Amino acid sequence: MKSPPPSSSSSSPRRSPFSSYLITLSFILFVAFLYGEDFACVLRHPFHSSEIQEYSASKVKDDLAAVNEKKLAVVPFAVGRGKKGCDLFEGEWIYDEEGRPQYEEEECPYIQPQLTCQAHGRPDSAYQHWRWQPRRCYLPSFNATLMLENLRGKRMMYVGDSLNRGQFVSMVCLLHRIIPGSAKSMETFDSLTIFRAKDYNATIEFYWAPFLVESNSDNAVVHRISDRIVRVRSINKHAQHWKGADIIVFNTYLWWMTGQKMKILRGSFNGDMKNIVEMETEEAYRLALRRMVKWVEKNMDPNQTRAFFTSLSPSHEMSLGWGGEPDGNCYNETTPIKDPNYWGRSSSKGIMRVIREVFDKSNVPVTVINITQLSEYRNDAHTSIYKKQWSPLTPEQLANPKSYADCVHWCLPGLQDTWNELLYAKLFFP
Ligand SMILES: *[C@@H]1O[C@H](CO)[C@@H](O)[C@H](O)[C@H]1NC(C)=O
Ligand SMILES: *[C@@H]1O[C@H](CO)[C@@H](O)[C@H](O)[C@H]1NC(C)=O
Ligand SMILES: *[C@@H]1O[C@H](CO)[C@@H](O)[C@H](O)[C@H]1NC(C)=O
Ligand SMILES: *[C@@H]1O[C@H](CO)[C@@H](O)[C@H](O)[C@H]1NC(C)=O
Ligand SMILES: *[C@@H]1O[C@H](CO)[C@@H](O)[C@H](O)[C@H]1NC(C)=O
Numbered sequence: 001m002k003s004p005p006p007s008s009s010s011s012s013p014r015r016s017p018f019s020s021y022l023i024t025l026s027f028i029l030f031v032a033f034l035y036g037e038d039f040a041c042v043l044r045h046p047f048h049s050s051e052i053q054e055y056s057a058s059k060v061k062d063d064l065a066a067v068n069e070k071k072l073a074v075v076p077f078a079v080g081r082g083k084k085g086c087d088l089f090e091g092e093w094i095y096d097e098e099g100r101p102q103y104e105e106e107e108c109p110y111i112q113p114q115l116t117c118q119a120h121g122r123p124d125s126a127y128q129h130w131r132w133q134p135r136r137c138y139l140p141s142f143n144a145t146l147m148l149e150n151l152r153g154k155r156m157m158y159v160g161d162s163l164n165r166g167q168f169v170s171m172v173c174l175l176h177r178i179i180p181g182s183a184k185s186m187e188t189f190d191s192l193t194i195f196r197a198k199d200y201n202a203t204i205e206f207y208w209a210p211f212l213v214e215s216n217s218d219n220a221v222v223h224r225i226s227d228r229i230v231r232v233r234s235i236n237k238h239a240q241h242w243k244g245a246d247i248i249v250f251n252t253y254l255w256w257m258t259g260q261k262m263k264i265l266r267g268s269f270n271g272d273m274k275n276i277v278e279m280e281t282e283e284a285y286r287l288a289l290r291r292m293v294k295w296v297e298k299n300m301d302p303n304q305t306r307a308f309f310t311s312l313s314p315s316h317e318m319s320l321g322w323g324g325e326p327d328g329n330c331y332n333e334t335t336p337i338k339d340p341n342y343w344g345r346s347s348s349k350g351i352m353r354v355i356r357e358v359f360d361k362s363n364v365p366v367t368v369i370n371i372t373q374l375s376e377y378r379n380d381a382h383t384s385i386y387k388k389q390w391s392p393l394t395p396e397q398l399a400n401p402k403s404y405a406d407c408v409h410w411c412l413p414g415l416q417d418t419w420n421e422l423l424y425a426k427l428f429f430p
Contacts, residue, residue, distance in 0.1 A: 074303065075430045076302075076303065076304055076305060077150055077247070077306055077427050079429070080428065082137075082426075082430055086134055086135070086136040086137035087136070088134045088137075088422055088425055089370040089371070089373060089374060089422070091133045091134040091135045092135075092377075093131070093133070093374075093378070094130065094133045095130060095131075096130065096131040100129045100130065100131050100417075101128040101129065101414070101417065102142065102417060103173050103177060105118045105119065105412065105413060108169075108176065108412070108413075110173060110176065110186055110195070111169055111412045113387065113388035114383065114388055114406075115166060115169070115409060115410070115412045117384075117387065117414075118411075120386040120387050120388065124334045126334055127378075127414055127415075128411075128413050128414055130378075132374060132418045132422075139421050139422070139425050140428070140429055142174060142420070142421050144175045144178050147174075147424065148178065148179070148200050148202065150428070151200060151204070151246075152201065152202060153200075153201045153202065154246040155202075155203050155244060155246050155247075156203070156204045156205070156246065156249075157206070157207060157247065158205070158206045158207070158248075158251075159206075159207045159209055159212065159238070160209060160249075160250055160251035160252050161208075161209075161210040161251065161252060161253075161254055162409065163251060163253075163310075163409065163410075164206070164310065165193075166409060166412065167251075167419050167420060168193070168205075170416040171423075172195045173412065173413065173417075174417060175197070179199070179200075183197065183199045184198065190220050191209070191218070191238075191241070192205060193205065193206045193207075207241055209238040210254070211252055211256070212250060212288055212292050213230055213233070213235050213288045214230065215230040215231065215255075217255060218238070226258070228258055229264070230264060230265065230284065230288065231266075231268075231269070232284050232288045233287065234291075235291050235295050239299070242299075245300075246304070246306075247306050247307075248296075248300070248305075248306075248307050249308045249309075249369075249423065250292060250307070250308065250310070250366075251310040251311075252289075253311075253312035253313065254408065256281055256284070256351070257281075257348075259281070260280065260281060261278040261279060261281060262279050262281050262284040263276050263278060264278070281351075282354055285351060285354055286357075286358060289354065289358040289359075290358055293358060293362045293366060296364050296366060297363055302364055306365075307365070308366065308423060308427075310369045311372045312351060312372050313371065313372070313375060313410075314375050315344075315408040316379040316382060316407045317330075317407050318344075318345065319333070319379070321342070321344055321345060322339070322342055323339075327402075328402060329402055329405055329407050330379050330384055330405055330407035331402035331407075332402070333380045333382075333384075334380050336377045336378050336380055337376070337377045337379055342377060343373070343376055344376050352372065355368065356368075367430070369422050369426060371418075371419050374418070375419075378415050381410050381411060381414050381415040382405070382407045382410055382411070383406045383409045384405040387406060389404070
C-alpha cells in the first residue's frame, strides 16, 4: 500500500571483522560527500527509511491498550499516540502514482467549480499524486471508517475563509464514498454549510468568517470588499453558531493582507461608523486571535472537544522566487519546488510569529496544523486558470493567461487532502 521513501543504501548493522573498517570508510565517504558538490543532494534526501517509524497495526493496538489503561494523558478523540520526536510538518513530497489521490475529482460532487481543475481543462494531473512524507515517521493512513465512527453523534466544524472551505470540502470528499447516497446531504444556510452523515448522526460544517471576528466582509456571498474593516474584539455574532461543536478547525490570514495597516471599528456596524482607527496588521491579527482563544476557553471543554488552527496558506505570485521566469507566477507550474529552504515572500514570518506566540500562551490547547512550509513547496497545486471564472474574461486576459491565474486557491483533489491527513494525525494520534 505504502511505498517506502527513497533511501540511498541499506545500512543494517553487521557483525563481521570488517565492520569497523566499513564504519571508518563510510565516515570518510560521508565527509567527502558533505564537502563535495553533492551537498544539495543530501539536503534533498535528508533521511533513510530505517529512521522512519511505522504506524503498523500492532503498534496501534499497543497504543489503544495504553489509552485504555489511562497511561496516556486523556486527550479527547485519541486512539493512539504520535511518534516521539517526529515533527509531522517537516519532510518532503514524494511522487506516489498509486497511493494518491484518495478520490477522483468527478467522483466527489461537493467540490465547488472554483476548485475542479480537470473539469476546467487542466492538462496535467501530477499535482494529485504527491504524498507528504514527514522526516521521521509515516503519517497514519487516513481511515474514513475510523473517522466517521469517532464522529458519531458529533459536530465537526471548519470556521474561516475560502481556503478553509476548500479544506472542509476535501474532508467531505475523503469521507463521502463510504456513506450511501440517501444517508448524506449538503445544505447551505447563509454563512453555514452543513454536510450530514445521517446514519452516524454526524455533521461536518463550514462557517464563513474570513477574519473570525466581525467584519464588513461577513456576507457569505457578497464579500468582495477592498476597503476592509474589522471589529477585532467582537466575535459573538459568529461564534453563537459554533456553540456545541466537538471539533473546530479555525483559519484566518488571507483577508488581513491588505497592506501594513488594518482599519479597526470601535463601535458597531449599525452605528455611524465614525470611530475607525488604523492599526498595524500584525497587532490587529494578534487581538483577533486572542479573542478567538478567549472564546474557546469559555465555550469548549478541553476534556471533551478539540480546537485546531490551520496556519497560513501561501500563494505563488512571483516565480522568480523559485527560479522561474522573471514575470511568471504559478501558471504553467507542474512540479513542486525542490529547494528545501524555499520560503516564499507571500508568507509572512511576522504573522507566523504571532500565531506561535498566541497559542503558546493560551490556557487552552489549540493545536496548530502547520501547513505553511509544506505548502510553500507546492507552486504546482493551485487552481491557476483552470476554474470557473467570476466574470467573463477579456480578450487581453485570454491572450495572457498568467494575468488571471489564481495562485491562492488549490485544486481538489490535491494539497488540501494532505492538510486533512495532518489534521487526522493530530486528532487521533496526538
Ligand atoms: C479502519 O477503521 C475501522 C474502524 O476502526 C477498522 O475496523 C478497520 O480495520 C480500519 N481499516 C484499516 C484499513 O485499517
Ligand atoms: C445527534 O447528535 C447531537 C449532537 O450533534 C445530539 O445532541 C443528539 O442527541 C444526537 N441524536 C441521537 C438520536 O443520537
Ligand atoms: C478535565 O478532567 C480533569 C481530570 O479528569 C479534571 O481534573 C478537570 O477538572 C476537567 N476539566 C474540566 C474543564 O472539566
Ligand atoms: C508553458 O509551458 C510549456 C511547456 O513547458 C511551454 O511550451 C509554454 O511556452 C509555457 N507557457 C508560458 C506562457 O510560459
Ligand atoms: C511552522 O513551521 C515552520 C517551518 O518548520 C516554522 O518556521 C514556523 O515557525 C512554524 N509555525 C508555527 C506557528 O509553529
